[in-house]
Amino acid sequence: DIQMTQSPSTLSASVGDRVTITCRASQSTSSWLAWYQQKPGKAPKLLIYKASSLESGVPSRFSASGSGTEFTLTISSLQPADFATYYCQQYNSYTFGQGTKLEIK
Amino acid sequence: QVQLVQSGAEVKKPGASVKVSCKASGYTFTGYYLHWVRQAPGQGLEWMGWINPNSGGTNYEQKFQGWVTMTRDTSITTAYMELSRLRSADSAVYFCTRYHNSFDVWGQGTMVTVSS
Numbered sequence: 001d002i003q004m005t006q007s008p009s010t011l012s013a014s015v016g017d018r019v020t021i022t023c024r025a026s027q028s029t030s031s032w033l034a035w036y037q038q039k040p041g042k043a044p045k046l047l048i049y050k051a052s053s054l055e056s057g058v059p060s061r062f063s064a065s066g067s068g069t070e071f072t073l074t075i076s077s078l079q080p081a082d083f084a085t086y087y088c089q090q091y092n093s094y095t096f097g098q099g100t101k102l103e104i105k
Numbered sequence: 106q107v108q109l110v111q112s113g114a115e116v117k118k119p120g121a122s123v124k125v126s127c128k129a130s131g132y133t134f135t136g137y138y139l140h141w142v143r144q145a146p147g148q149g150l151e152w153m154g155w156i157n158p159n160s161g162g163t164n165y166e167q168k169f170q171g172w173v174t175m176t177r178d179t180s181i182t183t184a185y186m187e188l189s190r191l192r193s194a195d196s197a198v199y200f201c202t203r204y205h206n207s208f209d210v211w212g213q214g215t216m217v218t219v220s221s
Contacts, residue, residue: 034207036150043200043211044150050206087150091207094140094152094166 002026002090006097012105017078021100023088025069035064035073036087038099044087048073078102107131109139109201109212116218117191124187125215127201134182135159138204141175141186143197144214151197155204156184191219 003026013019023033031051036044046055048064051071061076075082083104088097112126127139141153154165156175163175169188177184184201196219202208 036208038150043202043214044208045211046207046209049209053206055206055209089150089207091204096150096152099149 002029002093002095004088004090004095004097006086006088006100008100009098010101010103012103013078014105015078015080019075019078019102021073021086021088021102023066023071023073023097025071025090028068029090029092031067032091033066033071034089034091035062036089037082037084038087039084047086107203107210109203109210111199111201111212111215114216114218116220119192119219119221121191121219122187122189123191123217124185125199125201125217127184127186127212129158129182129184129203132203134177135179139175139177139184140202140204140208141173142200142202142208144200145194145197148197153186153199158184188217191217193219195219 005024007022033051035048037047038044047058047062052064064073083102086100108130110128115123117123135158138155138157140155143151153169156163158177172189174187198214198216200214201212203210
């Protein structure tokens, strides 16, 4: 099975900051990589698919890149609504990263 | 609008089974695979498997083989996930989710609590 490792596990930042979350795969996933945002008590929300494609309706401050085994999600200017937990997922065999909790500094 | 609506919370005793439903609306039910994902309290997301609503074919994550069953009823555009021989470690929120450019639509989640 492909293992997904996110870093950092927790990230403290302020409104307006630019932040980056990294996701590494134990073997190549090509571009079959998605990013989700989850808020407490809610279902995950798809942000990015196919490594860098922005899901419809997702603000353009979210961007992502990568292929193979290393991927990044960037939020260009944090807004209050962005404080949440973020998960990467490879969708060859559907495993998720362990999550990155984005907290207010 | 495209929507997945799941059944309500369940409380079960160890060793029992639970069956969670997921009703789809707003799109062609047979056109997209449905997956199930669970999340234990305070933990991350765990993929369980998928069902092809068109054929009824399934694929389960190896960990769940032999104790999860995914089915569907196309006449009522509803998918089901049944987990048997429940243990306390199965207490979690169970989500159904549609596969289209990864998991683009999610149900609201069903909390399953296993407690004696």
